[in-house]
Amino acid sequence: MARAVFRKVSADGERRLVHLDRDRPLVEAALREPARFDALYRKYLAQVYSYAFYELGDHHDAEDATERTFLLALGALPRFEERARPADGEGASTFRVWLFQIARNVVANVRRSRRRRPEAPLEAAALVASPLDVESRATHRLEAAEAWAAVGRLPDDRRRALVLRFVEEMSTAEIAGILGRSEGAVRVLIHRGLRAVARDLDRRP
Amino acid sequence: MTFQPPETGEIDALVTDGYLDSLLAARERRALDSPSVVELDPDVRLAAARLAETAARVHPSFRFEERLAVRLADAARRMTLAPAVGLEDLPGGSISTIEPDPAGSALGPVGPLDLLDPARPEEIAGIPRPLIIGGTLASAALSIAGAALVAWRLNRPGRGGTERVRLA
Secondary structure, three states: OOOOOEEEEEEOOEEEEEEOOOOHHHHHHHHHOHHHHHHHHHHHHHHHHHHHHHHHOOHHHHHHHHHHHHHHHHHHHHHOOOOOOHHHOOOOOHHHHHHHHHHHHHHHHHHHHHOOOOHHHHHHHHOOOOOOOOOOHHHHHHHHHHHHHHHHOOOHHHHHHHHHHHOOOOOHHHHHHHHOOOHHHHHHHHHHHHHHHHHHHHHOO | OOOOOOOHHHHHHHHHHHHHHHHHHHHHOOOOOOOOOOOOOHHHHHHHHHHHHHOOOOOOOHHHHHHHHHHHHHHHHHHHHHHHHOHHHOOOOOHHHOOOOOOOOOOOOOOHHHHOOOOOHHHHHHOOOOOEEOOEEOOOOOOHHHHHHHHHHHHOOOHHHOOOOOOO
């Protein structure tokens, strides 16, 4: 778990502690010197790529979406506004939320351009799970493929919320920021998504 | 102000959320047993457990990682150079002639309007077209790196005197 970052600030002569984005030093460095964006890129590459891969299910498409996301983020970095709040939790990063907002838009554009639902993609994503579990790999893969295929059949927001929650292990607050919903709405999305996946799995022999 | 009790669906969603917090924390510490929440629908719990068990982060290839790092470094270098030398003085001429990614992108070009705030596409709708950048009408041939440069110049710190990264 990331360490919480606090800083003393003075507002109207009153000193108080505020919760800061844990990526603040990296963002500030990249704003001063764009080449330093590399640190943010290395830190979040796997997360963004993973999200794109689970959403698109194809390595080439995921690479393209990842590339576009980071290039867009680099160009738009001066517009990034930090909004970390105590409610975002320990080690919160609004930079990560902002970056995933970009990724969400990029991936959504790719999906729109394909005009088809990603059933196979999420099955493909499940095949990478637990590669070292040799004995039960076949059964495990089948179950995983079924579960993620069921996720792939969900409406967009439910599917995105489940991928962000389970693959990226994001908090409800972070997902709410990315999807532009309230935390309560995200909790309901995830709950209903899981219920739909459960029903889907139940119908299968 | 009156207290609005949560509806049944929201209570179930809260219970599920609490369970997921415990489940994902258990996964992180590689615990063998799953947390038990009596109030949670067993089917939902099973589905959540299966997804948590099989969700794995996927890493791109090292080759892709390094190729993109080089592209970003190149875009960053141009951003650093641009304020000093001006767009016209960049190697390769104006931004519209910057070479596209030799590997090619299946996604097509990124327009500068997309870059004004890519995280909030709704803001883009209010901007009149066409947009003239560096004396050149933005075209579909604009490369991603070139467009990133434009966005950086439009948004770079100091413009409008606003501090972009603020305290919470």
